[in-house]
Amino acid sequence: MLRVGAVLFVALLLAAVVLPAAGTSPEAAAGGGADGPAAQQVDANATDTDGDGLADPLERSVYETDPTDPDTDGDGYPDGMEVRCEGVVPGADPLRTDIYVEVDSTQAATLSDPVQGAIVETFADAPVSNPDGSTGIDIHLVADDTDLPVNGTVYSKRRAGPGNDIYDFRANHSEYRSDGYYYLLVTDDVAYNGDDYYVGAGRPGIAAMERYNSTTVTASLFMHEFGHAMGLDAHQDGIDEKRYSRAEYDSVMNYNGLYRQLSYSNGTDSVGRDEWEFVAQNRTQPELQCVENGTCASRCVQA
Ligand SMILES: [Ca+2]
Ligand SMILES: [Ca+2]
Ligand SMILES: [Ca+2]
Ligand SMILES: [Ca+2]
Structure with a gap:
């Protein structure tokens, strides 16, 4: 801040x-706007x-x-890219934090509109400030492939054979990997470190999750696994534990908050970690290769 x-x-x-x-x-x-008289x-x-x-x-x-x-707003996207590369980072604002996520699915459908809406709203309500004086984060969920072929359970660690771990899917199906997008896969069965008991998993920059009929449950699982993808790691106090009540640790990263809430903590509970500030300022960011010598690459339209 x-x-x-x-x-x-x-x-x-x-x-x-x-x-x-x-x-x-x-x-x-x-x-004024890019096309204004200025x-x-x-x-x-x-x-x-x-x-x-x-x-x-x-x-x-x-x-x-x-x-x-x-990078005036510190979101990882250079000012020039945010202004000129509408085809790569649509709706980017050089004075507000933007996060882009490519969502692929092995199922016939991607995340439902209500689920996406709940996620977007949660980030928009984030208690963090931007250089333009506004608050919140703009998360852009870019639905890409559906019906991707899958070989059984998707692991969150690499394993032999195609189509059976999240890195296989990113390597073969990510359209935006070089553009600084996170990658999220929706699939029928996910295993964390090979343990089939789990329903989702997140690693730096990447996550996989199952999907449920409930909007809240699915959106909450997204927020949890995507929290891991942004660097909210399990070795931090309270994350992936049931040690604290929701009042003591008010976060979707708390197993007592998972499936019940969507938001991360703001530092005012007894655990005292401001996860929203971490997300805004210090999250793990995917590699950005679109810019060359500080300008947009060829696939970016020059304004
Ligand atoms: Ca930026
Ligand atoms: Ca600048
Ligand atoms: Ca400049
Ligand atoms: Ca921005």
Whole structure:
């Protein structure tokens, strides 16, 4: 929180000092859309100090991003990519935390609309702040393949043979792996470390889960396994345990909260870990290969 505030202050200070020299109108300084009149008034070929694919004047007077920080909102996607790569990160906002998840399924259907809606709403309600002054996180669930062939139980660790562990599916079916997306597989039977008793499993950047008729149960299981994919690890106090009541540890990562709630903890319970802040600032992020030399790769449309 402090870091974001400091960055924002520096950005505002820079804008206040430099804007008059850049010759932009007050209207442009107040910000505008990519296609607004402000975009035509600035030199898009001017210096790009932070190498994020956006020239300094564009950052200052059009997008209100930090010309000295390639990733103003710290979500792993460079400012230029968020503004210009609509085909890769649709709906991205350079001033709000965005998380992208590719969802594949071995079943005929992907996660239902009510389940997706519940997940999106839970992230939107996250008690974390963004550089634009808003709160919440925008999670983008991108449903891709369905009816993928599967060889029995899907393990969360590698095992011999095709189509029987989550890494097989990511290796063969992920469309967005190089674009910094998490990968989630919906399937009939999941085994954690080979133990068939479990119904879901999450590893850094990747997760697999079963699905239920109940929206709450399915969405809660997603939040739990995806929490693991973001780095909420089982060795931390209370995670994957029943040691604490929900009042003592108010999180879907608590086995007493799993299937009953969707949200992570905010640090005000007796365990005292702010999991939402961790998700916003320090989560495990998938590899991003889309950007080259700070600009969008060929598959990204240049605005
Ligand atoms: Ca820049
Ligand atoms: Ca920047
Ligand atoms: Ca960003
Ligand atoms: Ca963003």
